[in-house]
Amino acid sequence: MEKDQPDETGLPASLQMAWGLRERPGKGPRPTLTLPKIVDAAVALAAAEGMDAVSMGRVAKELGVSTMSLYRYVTAKEELHILMSDAGVGAPPPLPPEADDWGWRELLTRWAHDQRAVLMANPWILRIPITGAPLSPNHLAWMERGLASMAGAALKEGEKISTIILIGGLVRNEAVMAADMMEAIVKSGVRPDQVLGQYVRTLRLLTGPETHPAVTRLLESDAFTGSDEPDFQFRFGLDRILDGLAALIDGRSPAR
Incomplete structure (x- = not known):
């Protein structure tokens, strides 16, 4: 496929760039902002603070640019999410x-x-x-x-x-x-082992062989421990x- 005819894929411009089917947007001097930089900043933010912290405005702030400058590369937050997920999973590791x-x-x-x-x-x-x-x-x-x-x-x-x-x-x-x-x-x-222990104790208080015979058998087994x-x-x-x-x-x- 010619790089100047990438629309046949039906992909948004950001994914076309991820596949190498489209060059950077715009003309003139090469900008300091790039799609990989945007994605990397968003991934770092998600890893540190969770996905709720990720927004176009917050990513722009982390990069020290205006929010509108991001839209030259990613037209919607949903596109950014796809690119983040792709970067997060990475390529499959090589087999031995x-x-x-x-x-x-x-x-x-x-x-x-x-x-x-x-x-x-x-x-x-x-x-x-x-x-x-x-x-x-x-x-x-x-x-x-x-x-x-x-x-x-x-x-x-x-x-x-x-x-x-x-x-x-x-x-x-x-x-x-x-x-x-x-x-x-x-x-x-609370430590994970304490959480599990409390769960088992609570189940024992709430259940019994007459009301919950299957749960009782589970508790009497070694399934939890x-x-x-x-x-x-x-x-x-x-x-x-x-x-x-x-x-x-x-x-x-x-x-x-």
Whole structure:
């Protein structure tokens, strides 16, 4: 595509610049303000103070420029959010050399854990609403790696993208719950183990074998305190999804 004809993509100018399809706006001397600088300032603000602190005016103040100067690069706050999210997730990390011998299950597992690690390290990304399908460079790179993980699997292309959406939903949901709980814990000033202990004690006071027999069995088990496996709940959910996918693929194998 010619750089002077980028409108065929249907993307706003800021995303066209992110893809390298459009040069900097305007003519004349190269300005000191650039789209990457704007995005970097917004990301730094979100990481330090949360997404509620991010506005066009506040970002402009951090950069020492007028708010109107930002609109030459980003025409709306929603565009800035997309670019921030893309910068926050970054490009997918490279796979280790031994990944050449991995099957689809190992590759999807690494894809899911790598995504989760990014979101847990940058919880502000989770506060950006999802307003459409991914169209930014890094988000599409993550999609590409997820789809490529299933290149050798007996799955239709529609099933592959559905798998990506399903696993991505698990990753995001688990990360949102973790971020919400941590935010509440920080505000309370109580240690995480104390919060869990108080929750168990409160449940014991509110429930009993006659009114809540299933909850009682849960409390009498070691579900809250007995598992030393890190990220057990996330691993359990991911494994169940992958088990179902394995059953589907195995059912299509020539041997069957």
